[in-house]
């Protein structure tokens with residue numbers, strides 16, 4: 117079985133792939149100081165709690181936080197006796213090489229999204245991923261990641277208002293009924309919610325215009341459904357896209373031998 121690990125700037129997700137489906141998905145917050153032993157304590161407690169039979173033989177890691185990779189490598193080696201594949205490292209081949217400016221280190225999560233999305237949908241794609249940052253990953257007809265857009269994440273935007281302005285409270289995102297807020301919280305939610313609807317629409321339209329073609333827009337990350345409720349921003353929403361991409365890259369490397 118494959119243990120796929122997607123480590124974002126906010127959350128780290130472990131998913132166990134039995135070759136056909138994900139039998140278990142576990143989520144914890146990302147901390148660079150978490151040790152291999154601490155990962156295992158958390159992981160084994162939950163696996164036991166769910167009562168699943170697990171036999172991990174392979175581990176693949178995508179991490180937007182370079183400092184956590186060391187402890188995750190030790191975790192894989194110590195508890196599963198395997199050398200993990202780490203996306204973005206030379207030993208991890210990609211089905212399609214990114215076509216970006218020389219010296220650019222593309223976030224591994226974006227390369228993984230591109231691989232997962234191309235496997236499912238073929239080319240000419242825009243993947244919109246709502247994480248700590250909101251990223252737009254553009255995938256060419258041939259499957260190459262060719263660039264994209266990085267915008268401040270939804271929660272980050274709300275948090276920035278709270279941090280910078282003494283009178284603005286901590287607010288969670290939700291869809292406001294109206295655009296005109298009649299209290300502080302509603303005003304903040306309106307700014308971020310409707311601002312984001314506009315941001316996603318405008319960026320996707322401009323990407324399509326720049327590429328001079330129609331493209332399939334895929335929404336992923338926990339907040340994609342919230343934004344899709346109101347407007348048809350996405351052709352499809354797939355919450356397991358990053359995990360699927362990890363299985364695709366793992367398979368590709370296995371086939372290479």
Ligand SMILES: Nc1ncnc2c1ncn2[C@@H]1O[C@H](COP(=O)(O)OP(=O)(O)O)[C@@H](O)[C@H]1O
Pocket residue numbers: 123124125126127128246247248249269271272337338339
């Ligand atoms: N379903 C959801 N509803 C509300 N907030 C969410 C949901 N999923 C994720 N978030 C929030 O979105 C932000 C990014 O989460 P996540 O996708 O885990 O980011 P990353 O991959 O960068 O770690 C976090 O602040 C998280 O709390």
Ligand SMILES: CC(C)(COP(=O)(O)O)[C@@H](O)C(=O)NCCC(=O)O
Pocket residue numbers: 123124125126180221222223224225226246247248249250251266
């Ligand atoms: C843009 C990101 C911060 C998004 O990370 P996330 O929101 O998933 O934690 C990450 O992909 C990253 O650090 N990228 C490096 C720069 C680049 O992709 O061009």
Ligand SMILES: [K+]
Pocket residue numbers: 124225245246247248
């Ligand atoms: K992400």
